Amino acid sequence: MEIFVLGEGSYSVDSSKKFIPFDPQVDNFRERPGSLFIHINPFLVKTSHDLILFDSGLGYKDTRDELYIHQHIRNSGFDPDDITLILMSHLHYDHSGGLAVERSGKLEPSFPQATHVIQRGEWNAAISGRSSSYHKDIFEALKDVVNIEFVENSGELKPGIKYELSGGHTPCHQVFWINDVTDKCFFGGDELPEPEQLIRKFIAKYDYDGRKSMQLREEYGKKAADEGYTCLFYHAKSAPIGKVRYENEAFVVEGV
Numbered sequence: 077m078e079i080f081v082l083g084e085g086s087y088s089v090d091s092s093k094k095f096i097p098f099d100p101q102v103d104n105f106r107e108r109p110g111s112l113f114i115h116i117n118p119f120l121v122k123t124s125h126d127l128i129l130f131d132s133g134l135g136y137k138d139t140r141d142e143l144y145i146h147q148h149i150r151n152s153g154f155d156p157d158d159i160t161l162i163l164m165s166h167l168h169y170d171h172s173g174g175l176a177v178e179r180s181g182k183l184e185p186s187f188p189q190a191t192h193v194i195q196r197g198e199w200n201a202a203i204s205g206r207s208s209s210y211h212k213d214i215f216e217a218l219k220d221v222v223n224i225e226f227v228e229n230s231g232e233l234k235p236g237i238k239y240e241l242s243g244g245h246t247p248c249h250q251v252f253w254i255n256d257v258t259d260k261c262f263f264g265g266d267e268l269p270e271p272e273q274l275i276r277k278f279i280a281k282y283d284y285d286g287r288k289s290m291q292l293r294e295e296y297g298k299k300a301a302d303e304g305y306t307c308l309f310y311h312a313k314s315a316p317i318g319k320v321r322y323e324n325e326a327f328v329v330e331g332v
Contacts, residue, residue, distance in 0.1 A: 227239055
């Protein structure tokens, strides 16, 4: 198993839910009151049988009009069309923006060859247009064009790839457990987005069910420690890939 971080940098987001690039070397956080500051880290994982993308970033472009995520995939030694599976934890914009790209004024799929694995309930919420956390036009661009494998509840997508309906961050959020012969990795989406969230217990206001998310983080951490899973942290600031230990009733996360 090979794991690549497709980091898209740091952003501030306020009540308008717009993601604005933030460079801590240049920008002053005091000039963005009421904002959250987050990092965006999609992941590319090569297993024995698949090239997997975990969530898709914001869908922002570089100065050459190319998606950052496409460029980062190429920098990792692959072509975007090489991706076989896109495993989506949920469909909030900061996780799904890279699923579609604007070309000549029209949105089209960014990964037309890949199978997109999405919880059916999450898709229904996203394409309904009832929440500004989702950008409906992205999903309309995918509908009836790409291969979407809708899953429900929890199960095994194929040997070595398990999905788990978790329902902490959104009602139909899911997490993934990958077992590839001798290597294992876990992707917790926005229920375990940073290693620091294993260190301290808290209930987050941005979660659909904050108490459940808090409990799930502990469950994920203990399983990762017990069974040797490498954890992928989508919003990590400095250590997006980590190994977890649980000792003396506390978690320790070591960057990989």
